[in-house]
Amino acid sequence: MKIDKVISGIDSSGSFRVYMCISNGMVQKAHELHDTTPLATHLLGRALIGTGLMGIMLREPGFKVTFQFKGDGPAQQVLCTAGSDGSVKGYVVNPYVDLPARADGSPDVGGALGIGTLTCIRDVGVKEPYVGRIDFVNGEIADDLTAYFFISEQQNTSVSLGVKLDEEANVKAAGGMIIQMLPDATDSAIEALEKWLPEMPRLSDLVESVTANAVGRTPESIMQEYMQTAFLGMPDEHKIIPLDTLDMGWNCDCSEERLEQVVMSLGAKEIGAIIEEDGQAEVTCQFCRTAYHFDREHLERLRLECLRDRFNV
Numbered sequence: 440m441k442i443d444k445v446i447s448g449i450d451s452s453g454s455f456r457v458y459m460c461i462s463n464g465m466v467q468k469a470h471e472l473h474d475t476t477p478l479a480t481h482l483l484g485r486a487l488i489g490t491g492l493m494g495i496m497l498r499e500p501g502f503k504v505t506f507q508f509k510g511d512g513p514a515q516q517v518l519c520t521a522g523s524d525g526s527v528k529g530y531v532v533n534p535y536v537d538l539p540a541r542a543d544g545s546p547d548v549g550g551a552l553g554i555g556t557l558t559c560i561r562d563v564g565v566k567e568p569y570v571g572r573i574d575f576v577n578g579e580i581a582d583d584l585t586a587y588f589f590i591s592e593q594q595n596t597s598v599s600l601g602v603k604l605d606e607e608a609n610v611k612a613a614g615g616m617i618i619q620m621l622p623d624a625t626d627s628a629i630e631a632l633e634k635w636l637p638e639m640p641r642l643s644d645l646v647e648s649v650t651a652n653a654v655g656r657t658p659e660s661i662m663q664e665y666m667q668t669a670f671l672g673m674p675d676e677h678k679i680i681p682l683d684t685l686d687m688g689w690n691c692d693c694s695e696e697r698l699e700q701v702v703m704s705l706g707a708k709e710i711g712a713i714i715e716e717d718g719q720a721e722v723t724c725q726f727c728r729t730a731y732h733f734d735r736e737h738l739e740r741l742r743l744e745c746l747r748d749r750f751n752v
């Protein structure tokens with residue numbers, strides 16, 4: 440079942456906040472748009488989910504976050520952008536990356552990315568976006584994001600991400616969770632989490648089981664069951680209180696105007712060369728693969744605009 444929702448919650452002692460999402464529709468959409476191999480679906484799916492949750496955590500309308508994972512492995516780079524409104528988009532430079540599974544059967548996501556850096560760009564309404572960068576921990580995405588929060592934002596969080604595929608390489612279950620410790624967290628809450636987290640069922644298994652019998656139920660009740668089940672082993676004083684259920688899913692906001700900017704970034708000289716050689720151009724959105732066609736007349740107009748920009752006329 441295609442569910443794209445996120446639920447937030449807080450423990451009854453006010454020690455930590457939790458964000459949990461089910462992203463089956465979003466990761467399947469990314470797989471279809473980018474024709475990803477199973478390994479690339481795991482990689483892009485995890486990055487989309489982690490970025491989406493981070494976007495939701497920004498809360499303020501119009502705020503945006505971009506995570507770029509750039510490594511020396513065969514996948515080369517994954518880039519995802521998410522907004523506080525729950526819209527998420529992303530791409531992997533090499534969607535055809537394929538490596539043997541690890542000895543334990545898990546996909547070699549870290550191997551696909553190799554050694555590299557994670558860059559975060561946070562656009563929070565001020566003039567200059569905030570940029571932070573760390574080296575990969577292992578390129579498995581969740582550990583890298585956890586380290587990013589700790590090193591760059593001085594925030595104690597725990598990030599878990601899970602994607603599960605069926606025999607046809609379609610998405611069976613996809614989900615994520617971020618636990619964020621609050622400033623006045625009690626020692627007993629930290630102890631309880633440290634004890635429970637290793638016992639917690641795998642997220643992708645949990646998503647699979649709560650969505651299996653979801654027909655006829657409201658998304659809110661499914662999301663609440665998802666959250667309650669995940670924290671079943673927590674003691675009473677740290678029971679999770681579910682707060683809001685929101686939409687979080689794939690949304691590319693590209694437009695002809697936006698792609699015009701891409702063409703104009705080439706500069707008047709280069710646009711002139713394209714007009715001369717091909718008389719037209721096709722520009723594809725990196726995120727959703729939509730192709731935008733620019734004919735001669737349109738290119739001439741953009742070339743002129745470039746010149747005007749340059750000479751300020």
Ligand SMILES: [Zn+2]
Binds near residue numbers: 725727
């Ligand atoms: Zn697009």
